[in-house]
Amino acid sequence: MGTSILIGLAILVFVAVVVIYNGLVNKNQMVKNGWADIDVQLKRRADLIPQLVTTVKGFAAHENSLFEDVVAKRGAALAAGDDPQARGAAESALSQPVARLVAVAEAYPELKSDQNFLDLQNELSDTENKIEMARRFFNGAVREMNTRVQSFPANLVAAMFGFREKAFFEIQTADRALPSVDFKGE
Template identity: 70%
Template sequence: MQVILSWRIWPVLQLFFLGGLALVAVGLVITYNGLVQKSQMANNGWSDIDVQLKRRANLIPQLVSTIQGYAAHEKGLFTEVAEKRAAAMAAGDDPAGRAAAETALSRPVARMMAVAEDYPDMKASQNFLELQRELSDTEDKIEMARRFYNGAVRELNTMVESFPANLFAGMFGFRTRTFFEIEMPDRALPKVDLGGAG
């Protein structure tokens, strides 16, 4: 009688075992797909940042050329801008290294824009105004892309470090990523004189 009962229980145990394996497999697939999705969002965010940083890097020589025509004596500043731009373009895809290089570039660019404030003829130049507007627009886009990327990285990092994904993330090559933090100095905004109206 006991042999018959154990014989009848065996298929039930096999069914539970196979059901458990199927649940683990489904959980693994869902976890893997979630990690892939979060990783792709972070990749997309980084790509957007890269596009905007390259756009800014392409605007800088035009700004230097325009400002140089009015402030040729600022040669040291223009050299610094060129060096920092080259370093930023060579920084690659490491968010921490790229952020440091871009922050270092932002400082002399802000000083260069401040120099432009001392030259009313340049400030009135349509070419300079257009470049200034494009640079401002690009910096806004960099900030939006940075927020998107950091949000995607936060979600990926949370998933990579959370149970049960943390059991499989390393196996599949998913790692936490570094946030992109860039310090953009205050832009040189045109001065508005409201005292003269009356």
């Protein structure tokens, strides 16, 4: 009788560990999927930026420092890799000059009416919205994963199998502000 109770308890513990482990794997896959979605949109934005720079460059040749800043920060964002914290910081740094680039373009009426520029601007705006949606999904998946990794008894299983908390993909608050552009040169 005592042996069957111990066997029953062992089976119950084993089943609980398997269920918790599979839940952790599921949450981990959601985080990976969320990051892949963000990565796709960030690469799409990185591909649009050179086209936008080239289009604006023809109209605003005197903005060379802005173009150089955009190109340098785009390169840094692409080089940041798959670390959400490093990538978030690099993408935040890229957001400001890109917003300035779009604002500079607004000062040129002939550019604002250029269909290629308008198409690129619309694509960039659409991509920014998709990045925001992907970021929300990713951060939700990270929140669920981190909650699971920290909760008892899942934290015991997580520690046993090497599941760790994940970093959120965040942008800096200052980067959400509208860019200031001075066309008067004062």
